[in-house]
Structure formats: C-alpha cells, structure tokens
Amino acid sequence: MSDPGNLAYTLHVNGAPHDVRDAWVGESLLFVLRERLGLMGSKGACEQGECGSCSVLVDGNLVCSCLVLAAGAVGQDIVTIEGISPGAPSDVQQAFVDAGAVQCGFCTPGLVMAAHSLLDRSPDPSELEIREELSGNICRCTGYGRIIDAVQRVAVARRSAS
Amino acid sequence: MSVLVPTSLDGALQALADHPDATVLAGGTDLMVEFNGGHRRPSDVVVVNRVPELCTWRHDPATSTLRIGAAVTYAEIESEPIATWVPALAQAARTVGSPQIRHAATIGGNVGTCSPAGDGLPVLAALDALVELTSAAGVRTVPFAEFMVGPKRTTRAAGELITAVTVPVLDGWQGYTKVGVRNAMVIATASVAFAVSNADRRVALALGSVGPTILRCPEAEAFAAEHADFAAGRLAADAVAACSELVRDTARPIDDHRSSADYRRHAVGVLAGRLLRRAFPHE
Numbered sequence: 001m002s003d004p005g006n007l008a009y010t011l012h013v014n015g016a017p018h019d020v021r022d023a024w025v026g027e028s029l030l031f032v033l034r035e036r037l038g039l040m041g042s043k044g045a046c047e048q049g050e051c052g053s054c055s056v057l058v059d060g061n062l063v064c065s066c067l068v069l070a071a072g073a074v075g076q077d078i079v080t081i082e083g084i085s086p087g088a089p090s091d092v093q094q095a096f097v098d099a100g101a102v103q104c105g106f107c108t109p110g111l112v113m114a115a116h117s118l119l120d121r122s123p124d125p126s127e128l129e130i131r132e133e134l135s136g137n138i139c140r141c142t143g144y145g146r147i148i149d150a151v152q153r154v155a156v157a158r159r160s161a162s
Numbered sequence: 163m164s165v166l167v168p169t170s171l172d173g174a175l176q177a178l179a180d181h182p183d184a185t186v187l188a189g190g191t192d193l194m195v196e197f198n199g200g201h202r203r204p205s206d207v208v209v210v211n212r213v214p215e216l217c218t219w220r221h222d223p224a225t226s227t228l229r230i231g232a233a234v235t236y237a238e239i240e241s242e243p244i245a246t247w248v249p250a251l252a253q254a255a256r257t258v259g260s261p262q263i264r265h266a267a268t269i270g271g272n273v274g275t276c277s278p279a280g281d282g283l284p285v286l287a288a289l290d291a292l293v294e295l296t297s298a299a300g301v302r303t304v305p306f307a308e309f310m311v312g313p314k315r316t317t318r319a320a321g322e323l324i325t326a327v328t329v330p331v332l333d334g335w336q337g338y339t340k341v342g343v344r345n346a347m348v349i350a351t352a353s354v355a356f357a358v359s360n361a362d363r364r365v366a367l368a369l370g371s372v373g374p375t376i377l378r379c380p381e382a383e384a385f386a387a388e389h390a391d392f393a394a395g396r397l398a399a400d401a402v403a404a405c406s407e408l409v410r411d412t413a414r415p416i417d418d419h420r421s422s423a424d425y426r427r428h429a430v431g432v433l434a435g436r437l438l439r440r441a442f443p444h445e
Contacts, residue, residue, distance in 0.1 A: 007165060025163045026197035026204050047198040049191055049263055050347055061237070061265040067194040068266070069187055071165035072209035114261070135346035136260020 009074050013037065014083025020070070029068035030054040033080060041081035041109045052137030055110040055117075056080045062117035064136075081109035084116060091154050092116050099150035103141030111137045115151050124155055165207045171215040171296070174208060174323060179298045181206040182320045188233050189266035191259065192275045211268060216325060221247060229294075229328045232270025236282070237261070239269060248329055250288065250336035250355050254281040257340055260347050270324045273309070276316045279371045283310070284355035285338055286327060287368035287376040294326040295319075303328070310375045334358025334392070335441040340370070341429050351421040352429035354409070356437035360392050365441070367405075367434060372413035372426045382408035382434065390442055397442035402435050409434040 005024035010017050011032065018037050028047070033039045033056075042065055043053035049064040056065045057079040065080075084090050089097070092115045102108050111134065118125060118133040125133065130151050131144075139147060166181070168174040178184060184206040187193050196202035210216060216233035221243070228247050230239070236255040238244065245252035258264050258272075258281045272282040273293060283306075285291075292303045295318060306327075309316050318324065336357035342348030353370035365386045367379040382405045389401040415426035 006163060009165075025165055025207060026202075028194055028198055048195040049259060052260060052262055055262055062262050063266045064191075064262045066198060067190045067263075069165065069190050069194060069197075069207065069209060072167055072187065072190070072207070072212075074167055075212075117261075132346070133261055136262045 007071055009071050011037075011070065011073060011078060012076065013039065013078045014080060014086075023071065025071065027070045028066045029056070029058075029070045029073055029078070030065040032070040033065060039080050039082050043106055043109060045106070049136075050138070051107070051110075052114060053107050053110040055113040055137065057113065057117065062114055081113060084112065090116065091157060092119070092150070095150040095153045095157070096147070099146045099153060101142060101146040101150040103139075107137060107139040107141075111139065111147060115147075115154070118151065119154055119158065123158060125151070127152075163205050165209065167209045167212055169212050169214070171213055171325070174210050174213050174216075175296060175298050177208045178321050178323055181208065184208045186210055186274065186323065188268040188271040188274070189235065191263050191267040192271060192277075210270075210323065211266075216270065219244065221331070226331045227328055228331055229326050230269055231326050232273070232294075232324045233268045234270075236264040236267045236269065236272075239282075240264065247331045248285070248289070248336075250285045250338045250357055251282060251329065254285045254338040254353075254355065257281050257338070257348075257350075263347075269327060273306075273327060274316070274318070274324050276310050276314050278313050278373060278375060279350045279353070281338070281340065281350060281353065281370070283376045284353050284368040284370040285336075285357075286329065287378060288336075288355040288357045288366040289329045289332070290366070292328045293324060294328065295322040296325040297322045301325070306376075307378070312374050332357055332359050332361075334360040334365075337437050337440055339433050339437060341433065349420065352415075352426045352433065354430055354433040354437055356434070356441060358392070358441050363387060363390075363392050365390070367409060367437075369409065369413055369430050369434075372415040372430050374414070377412055377414065379409050379412045379434075382406075382412065386438060394444060395442050396444040397438060399445050402438045402442075405438055406431040406435040 007023040054065040166177045185204045211233040216231040240255035340350035340353035369377045410431040415423040
C-alpha cells in the first residue's frame with residue numbers, strides 16, 4: 001500500500017471525526033484505522049475476510065474492516081474495539097477474561113466485536129447459534145470452548161440483570 | 163483517481179456515465195480482496211451500496227414475484243420475510259462466507275462478479291431470474307442464463323448498473339446445498355439448487371462450480387417431472403438415482419486447486435439426489 005494517493009476524506013470513528021489525507025483510492029478501512037488513525041486494536045491477518053480479526057461495526061453491522069473500502073465509509077458510524085467500552089472492559093470483555101477465553105489474544109478483538117453484535121441481536125442464543133455467528137472468527141489457540149462459554153456467561157448475566 | 167459515493171440511483175448512473183471505466187463496488191467482499199492483494203489497481207470507484215433504491219425489495223403478490231434490489235445484503239436475504247418467499251436463495255445466502263461477509267455482500271455483487279462458484283447464482287438460474295440493468299439510456303432486463311456467459315463474464319455493458327434481480331415466488335419445495343472443505347467460510351467445490359413448481363408440475367435443477375457458467379439440467383428436470391407425483395410428494399428411488407445420473411452427465415467440471423473434475427461430477431450427483439429426496443420425501 002505504498003501507492004501515492006490524493007484522496008482526502010473524514011471518517012466517523014468511535015463517535016469522533018477523523019481526517020484522512022493523501023490516501024490511495026483502494027485503501028481498506030482496516031489499513032486506514034491502523035496505519036493512518038493509529039487504532040491498532042483491529043488486527044490484520046488474512047486481508048480477505050476469512051479470519052474475522054479485523055471485525056468492526058459499520059452503521060451497527062458487523063463487517064470485516066479489511067473488506068470495507070475506507071473512502072466509501074464516509075458518513076457512516078464506525079465502531080472499533082477501542083470504542084466498544086472506553087475506559088473499562090465491557091461485559092463481553094470481562095467474560096472473556098473470566099472464562100479464560102483468551103490465549104495469544106490476536107483474535108480477541110474481533111471475537112469481542114462479534115460477540116457484542118450477536119448478543120445485541122439475540123440475547124439468548126443457543127450454542128449452535130453462537131457457533132454459527134462466530135464462524136467468521138478464527139482462533140488458533142483456544143479451540144472455541146471457552147469463547148462459547150464466555151458468550152453464554154454474558155447472556156445469562158444480562159438476563160438476570162434485566 | 164476518485165471514490166464516488168452516490169446516494170441516489172440518478173447519482174449512481176451519472177457517476178457511471180461520467181466514469182464509464184469506473185470499478186463498481188457494492189459490499190466489497192470480492193473486490194477488496196483483489197485490491198488488498200494488489201491484483202487489481204482501481205482508478206475510479208463508484209460505491210453503490212448507499213443508494214436507497216438499490217437497498218430495497220418489493221414483493222408483488224399479484225404476479226407472485228420478488229424484486230430484490232442489487233445492494234440488498236445476503237444477511238437480509240437469509241432472514242424473514244425473504245426466506246419464506248425464496249427459501250433456496252435464503253439457504254444459499256446462509257452459506258455465503260461468515261456473518262461479517264453476509265452483512266456486506268450483496269446479491270448484485272454476486273451477480274456482477276458472476277463466478278461459477280457464486281452461491282446465489284445456481285438459485286437464480288433455477289428460478290429463471292431476471293437481471294435488471296440500468297444505464298443513463300434506460301432499463302433492460304436479461305434472463306440470468308443470457309446474462310452469465312462465462313467464468314466472471316457477463317453481458318453487462320459499460321455504463322450499465324445491475325439494479326435488481328426478480329425471481330418468482332413458487333408454491334413448491336426448494337433448496338440449495340453445496341460441498342466444500344468445511345461448513346463455514348467456504349467456496350463451493352460443487353453446488354446444486356433445486357426448485358419445484360407444483361402449479362406447473364415442473365422442477366428446476368441448476369449446478370454451480372461444475373462448468374464455466376451455472377448449468378441447468380433439462381434432461382434431469384424433464385425426467386423428474388415426468389416420474390414425480392407432485393401431490394403426494396412421491397418419487398421412486400430408481401427415478402432419483404436416474405436423475406442423479408443425468409445430473410452427473412450434465413456437469414462439465416474441471417480439475418483445479420480446489421478439487422478434481424471426478425469429485426465434482428460425483429458430488430453434484432449426490433447433492434441433486436439429496437435435494438430430490440427432500441423435495442419428494444416418499445418413494
């Protein structure tokens with residue numbers, strides 16, 4: 001991505017405007033988040049939408065930021081892992097800690113975003129639903145058991161709190 | 163170099179008229195892989211998934227048709243109410259990538275890329291879908307079979323935008339199934355779509371990933387329709403086997419990095435047999 005670029009635009013990320021300058025036409029949102037805005041929480045690995053480690057919310061929809069054209073996301077509401085719960089862990093993040101759902105941690109930001117997206121849409125997911133909803137997030141350490149446990153813990157906690 | 167993000171259909175058509183060589187990008191799930199990998203260097207890009215006219219669908223009970231805007235996502239197509247009207251398309255949608263991919267990927271993008279492995283395409287072929295193409299000069303509709311002319315080759319002209327696909331809402335069983343190396347996040351090594359019209363006493367079978375285009379199976383369709391008892395949901399076991407054989411004969415698979423031609427030919431026969439048995443559960 002060393003191409004010269006002349007694009008200038010503004011992205012709305014985690015509730016604040018961020019100016020992007022001298023950008024190349026084909027830059028992905030993931031590239032702009034990490035390399036131009038310094039938001040390193042979204043991870044880059046496959047760059048083809050297979051690993052899910054770059055997952056973010058765009059207008060509330062969970063997407064792979066590597067497959068979003070950054071300049072095409074102008075005017076959309078982008079939430080990254082840095083914006084999911086600033087200052088303190090979200091319930092999902094805390095559940096990942098409590099359940100031991102983190103090993104190397106590389107996939108964790110994407111999985112946390114996917115878990116938030118799932119639980120916001122489906123407060124009481126079955127294990128099959130959790131597995132299907134997290135099928136786009138690859139973890140090569142934990143084997144998913146504790147990740148599913150973490151999601152189920154949040155579902156139980158949210159139900160008992162409501 | 164520019165990225166244009168029109169927010170109306172007129173704006174999108176004007177952008178394409180001004181930049182006839184522009185790359186049209188909808189959900190980005192195909193094109194961004196090529197951008198990221200350096201396989202395609204875009205100059206001008208027209209982003210079309212913020213055009214409201216392309217993001218809506220319309221069910222017309224009078225004609226029993228569903229018109230799906232080109233930028234409707236697979237996440238919406240796998241959900242109600244579209245899943246009730248076009249179950250096979252919903253099943254195909256649910257096999258596309260992951261939730262992340264389906265939130266972005268659009269049916270128009272699937273049609274525009276027109277890969278023989280595109281999951282929505284066998285369903286569109288089986289349903290005799292109409293592809294709507296719009297340009298500054300006007301609107302034309304093309305049967306899907308005339309739209310796809312080869313692997314990633316279509317009859318879309320420069321300056322034309324895929325604006326919708328229209329499919330019939332049928333009264334019979336329909337389904338889609340595919341094989342790949344795992345259940346999620348996989349490109350089909352072979353796929354089959356199947357649809358029954360009880361009113362017409364017809365069936366439709368279409369194959370993906372086993373030819374340069376999506377292949378319909380006229381011999382197998384005619385054989386199944388002749389031997390099936392539509393009212394009773396009955397098709398004899400030897401008729402299912404004969405249909406599977408006709409499907410295998412129709413396939414024109416190749417060896418490539420994903421699979422062998424022999425396996426693909428075998429697989430579409432098995433998949434077609436499964437779908438026939440689900441559609442006609444009684445022997």
